Amino acid sequence: xxxxxxxxxxxxxxxxxxxxxxxxxxxxxxxxxxxxxxxxxxxxxxxxxxxxxxxxxxxxxxxxxxxxxxxxxxxxxx
Amino acid sequence: xxxxxxxxxxxxxxxxxxxxxxxxxxxxxxxxxxxxxxxxxxxxxxxxxxxxxxxxxxxxxxxxxxxxxxxxxxxxxxxxxxxxxxxxxxxxxxxxxxxxxxxxxxxxxxxxxxxxxxxxxxxxxxxxxxxxxxxxxxxxxxxxxxxxxxxxxxxxxxxxxxxxxxxxxxxxxxxxxxxxxxxxxxxxxxxxxxxxxxxxxxxxxxxxxxxxxxxxxxxxxxxxxxxxxxxxxxxxxxxxxxxxxxxxxxxxxxxxxxxxxxxxxxxxxxxxxxxxxxxxxxxxxxxxxxxxxxxxxxxxxxxxxxxxxxxxxxxxxxxxxxxxxxxxxxxxxxxxxxxxxxxxxxxxxxxxxxxxxxxxxxxxxxxxxxxxxxxxxxxxxxxxx
Amino acid sequence: xxxxxxxxxxxxxxxxxxxxxxxxxxxxxxxxxxxxxxxxxxxxxxxxxxxxxxxxxxxxxxxxxxxxxxxxxxxxxxxxxxxxxxxxxxxxxxxxxxxxxxxxxxxxxxxxxxxxxxxxxxxxxxxxxxxxxxxxxxxxxxxxxxxxxxxxxxxxxxxxxxxxxxxxx
Numbered sequence: 001x002x003x004x005x006x007x008x009x010x011x012x013x014x015x016x017x018x019x020x021x022x023x024x025x026x027x028x029x030x031x032x033x034x035x036x037x038x039x040x041x042x043x044x045x046x047x048x049x050x051x052x053x054x055x056x057x058x059x060x061x062x063x064x065x066x067x068x069x070x071x072x073x074x075x076x077x078x
Numbered sequence: 079x080x081x082x083x084x085x086x087x088x089x090x091x092x093x094x095x096x097x098x099x100x101x102x103x104x105x106x107x108x109x110x111x112x113x114x115x116x117x118x119x120x121x122x123x124x125x126x127x128x129x130x131x132x133x134x135x136x137x138x139x140x141x142x143x144x145x146x147x148x149x150x151x152x153x154x155x156x157x158x159x160x161x162x163x164x165x166x167x168x169x170x171x172x173x174x175x176x177x178x179x180x181x182x183x184x185x186x187x188x189x190x191x192x193x194x195x196x197x198x199x200x201x202x203x204x205x206x207x208x209x210x211x212x213x214x215x216x217x218x219x220x221x222x223x224x225x226x227x228x229x230x231x232x233x234x235x236x237x238x239x240x241x242x243x244x245x246x247x248x249x250x251x252x253x254x255x256x257x258x259x260x261x262x263x264x265x266x267x268x269x270x271x272x273x274x275x276x277x278x279x280x281x282x283x284x285x286x287x288x289x290x291x292x293x294x295x296x297x298x299x300x301x302x303x304x305x306x307x308x309x310x311x312x313x314x315x316x317x318x319x320x321x322x323x324x325x326x327x328x329x330x331x332x333x334x335x336x337x338x339x340x341x342x343x344x345x346x347x348x349x350x351x352x353x354x355x356x357x358x359x360x361x362x363x364x365x366x367x368x369x370x371x372x373x374x375x376x377x378x379x380x381x382x383x384x385x386x387x388x389x390x391x392x393x394x395x396x397x398x399x400x401x402x403x404x405x406x407x408x409x410x411x412x413x414x415x416x417x418x419x420x421x422x423x424x425x426x427x428x429x430x431x432x433x434x435x436x437x438x439x440x441x442x443x444x445x446x447x448x449x450x451x452x453x454x455x456x457x458x459x460x461x462x463x
Numbered sequence: 464x465x466x467x468x469x470x471x472x473x474x475x476x477x478x479x480x481x482x483x484x485x486x487x488x489x490x491x492x493x494x495x496x497x498x499x500x501x502x503x504x505x506x507x508x509x510x511x512x513x514x515x516x517x518x519x520x521x522x523x524x525x526x527x528x529x530x531x532x533x534x535x536x537x538x539x540x541x542x543x544x545x546x547x548x549x550x551x552x553x554x555x556x557x558x559x560x561x562x563x564x565x566x567x568x569x570x571x572x573x574x575x576x577x578x579x580x581x582x583x584x585x586x587x588x589x590x591x592x593x594x595x596x597x598x599x600x601x602x603x604x605x606x607x608x609x610x611x612x613x614x615x616x617x618x619x620x621x622x623x624x625x626x627x628x629x630x631x632x
Contacts, residue, residue: 027212031595032558032587033258036316038528041346041354044253044263044314044324047419049112049131049145050456054423057118057454058396061427063364063389064330064338066249066267066308138615212593 103184103207103216106141106177109134112460120425120452122154139180143188145173156448157280157387160435161295165234169194182209190224196231196278199224201245214255222247230278241274263312269305276300282385283435284374285442293435293442296377298384301369306332310340321347335368336389356400356421363393372433373443387448390432398423407461416461423454491591493608497601498589502556502579505569510554510577512605519551519629520601521622524581524592526558527568531614532596536574538619542626543576550603551626554579558587558595598622602629 029037036042045051051068059065110133117126127148135141147170154164175188186205192198201224208217224245230237249267256262276298286294310328317323328340344358367389369382400421407413426449433445491498497520501511512520523539525532536555543553553576557565562580569578581587590599594612600622602608609625611618 027214027593029214029255029258030584030587030592031212031597032524032526032584032592034255034595035526035528035559036259037255037261039316039320039322041320041322041348042261042314042316044261044312047112047458047460049114049129049460050419050421050458053114053116053129053147053456054454057423057425058362061388061425061450061452062338062362062394063332063334063336063367064308064328064340064362065306066247066269066330067265067310067328138617 103209114458141177147171196229220249243273259316338364354402358398360396366391394427396425505578524597527564540574
C-alpha cells in the first residue's frame with residue numbers, strides 16, 4: 001500500500017477543497033427527511049461496550065488492527 | 079505468566095475500549111450505563127469477566143465516562159501447553175474520558191490503564207470531531223500514545239522486567255450521509271510501535287535431530303519497530319421494513335510483512351416494536367510476517383524469528399447472532415429506557431502455516447495444520463437516563 | 464516512510480478541516496413577512512397562518528423521531544396554556560410524511576396547542592427548516608422576528624422573553 005508523494009498531495013488537496021471550499025453546497029438531505037437515519041438501527045455502533053470487546057477479541061487473535069472506529073450518522077437534531 | 083497475547087495487542091485492546099465509536103459532533107454522547115458479562119472459549123483458553131461503563135453529561139457542554147473491565151484468564155492453549163504449563167491470571171482495566179462540545183466541534187480526551195502481573199500499560203488519547211454541511215458530514219482526528227512495561231511471571235510470582243514498549247496511533251475518520259437511507263463511514267489509521275514487541279514466553283521451533291521429538295524450542299527475536307496502516311470503508315443502508323444492512327471492508331499492511339483483509343456483512347431487523355435481531359458474517363485473511371516460520375531449519379537461522387500464530391498465514395470466518403429487548407421500567411423513575419442484550423459469535427481460524435505440534439509426527443513440520451474454534455458470548459444490560 | 468506521509472496527510476487534513484467555513488445557517492430572514500400557508504390540523508379542521516394575524520404566533524417544526532423535539536413538547540404546552548388568552552398562539556407543525564408515529568406520540572404525550580401536518584414538506588421548505596427542531600416566532604403584523612434552531616433545556620427562557628417583548632408591542 002505504498003502511497004507516492006504525488007498521491008499524498010492529491011489526496012490532501014482534494015480533502016482541502018472538499019472541506020474548505022464547498023460551503024455553497026446545501027444539505028441534500030433535509031433535517032425533516034432524517035427519520036430513517038435517526039433510527040437506532042442505523043447507528044454504526046449501537047453498543048460501544050460490546051463492539052469494543054469484540055474488536056479486542058479479534059485483535060488478540062489476528063495480526064491486523066485499526067480502522068474499526070465508526071463516526072457520525074445523522075438525526076440532524078440540534 | 080502472561081496471557082500469550084501479542085504484546086502490541088494488549089495496548090490495542092485498551093485502545094479498542096477507549097476510542098470506541100465517535101458519535102455526532104453536534105451533540106454530546108448520550109447518558110447511558112452498561113453492565114456486561116463476556117466470555118471467550120476456544121483452543122484451550124477461557125477468558126471471562128465483567129465490564130461496566132457509565133457515561134453522564136454535566137451541564138450543556140461536558141460529558142464524562144468511566145469504564146471498568148476485567149479478564150479472568152484460564153489458559154491451556156496450544157502455546158502454553160507446548161512450552162510451559164496451564165495457568166490462571168487476572169487483568170483489570172480502567173478507562174476514563176471527558177468530552178467537551180463547543181458549537182459543532184466535539185473534543186475528547188481520555189486515559190486507559192491496563193494491569194496484570196506481567197504487563198502494565200498506560201495510554202492517553204485525544205480526539206476532535208467536527209460536523210459540517212448541515213451535519214451531513216462528520217470528520218474526526220485522533221491521536222493516542224501508550225507506554226507499556228513488559229515483565230515475566232513464573233508460577234504466579236513476578237520474576238523480572240523484560241522491556242518497554244511505546245505505541246503511537248494517528249486516526250482520521252469520515253462519516254457521510256449519502257441519502258435519506260444510506261450512510262458511509264471511512265476510517266484511516268497509522269500506528270507506530272517501538273521497543274520490546276514480542277511475547278517473552280513464546281519461542282520458535284527448529285529442527286533438532288538430537289531431540290526425541292525431532293524439534294526443539296529456542297528463543298524468538300522480533301524487530302524492535304513495527305509500523306502499520308489500515309483503511310476501511312463501511313456502508314449502511316436502511317430497508318423499508320424497518321431493517322438495516324451493512325457492509326464493511328478493511329485493508330491492513332505493516333512493516334513486518336503482514337497484509338490483511340477483512341470483509342464483514344451485517345443485517346439488523348426489528349420485530350414487534352421491542353425486539354431487535356442481528357446477524358453477521360466476517361471473513362478475514364492475512365499473510366504471514368516475513369520472519370515467521372512454524373519450523374526453522376536450525377537454531378538461530380535468522381536474525382528475526384517468530385512462531386506466533388497471530389503472525390502466521392491464515393483465514394478465518396466468524397458468524398454472529400444477537401438479540402436485544404427494549405423495556406421501560408416503571409422504577410426507578412430516572413431511567414428512561416433499558417435494553418437486555420445477548421450476542422454470540424462463533425469464530426473459526428484455519429492456519430495455513432502453523433502446525434499442531436501437540437500431535438506427534440515422525441517428521442516435524444508434517445503435523446496437521448492447526449485450526450481454532452472459539453465461542454464468544456456477551457450478555458449485557460444497558461440503560462439510559 | 465509511508466507512515467510519515469500518512470502523518471503529514473492527516474495533519475494537513477486537520478488544518479483544512481479546522482479552517483473549513485461552517486455552512487452558514489440558511490433560512491428565512493428576520494424582519495420579513497412570514498410566508499402564508501394552510502395545513503390540516505389534528506382536530507380535523509384546516510388552520511391558515513393568515514387567520515392568526517393580530518396574534519403573536521410561535522411555529523415549532525417537530526418530528527416524533529427527534530429526541531430534543533419530544534423533550535420540548537411539554538414545555539411548549541406550558542407556554543401555550545399560560546399565554547393563549549393574552550393574544551398568543553402556538554402551532555406545532557409535524558414534518559413527517561406519514562403521521563402514524565406522530566399521532567401515537569401525541570396519544571402518550573398530549574398537548575393542547577394545535578398540531579398541523581406538513582406531510583408534503585411544503586411549509587418546511589417555505590420556512591427553510593435547517594435543523595430539528597426549528598422554532599419561528601412571528602409578531603402581530605405577521606413578520607418573522609426570531610428564529611431558533613435546535614432545542615436544549617433552558618431555551619424556553621429565551622422563548623418567554625421574546626414572546627413577552629412581542630406581546631407588549
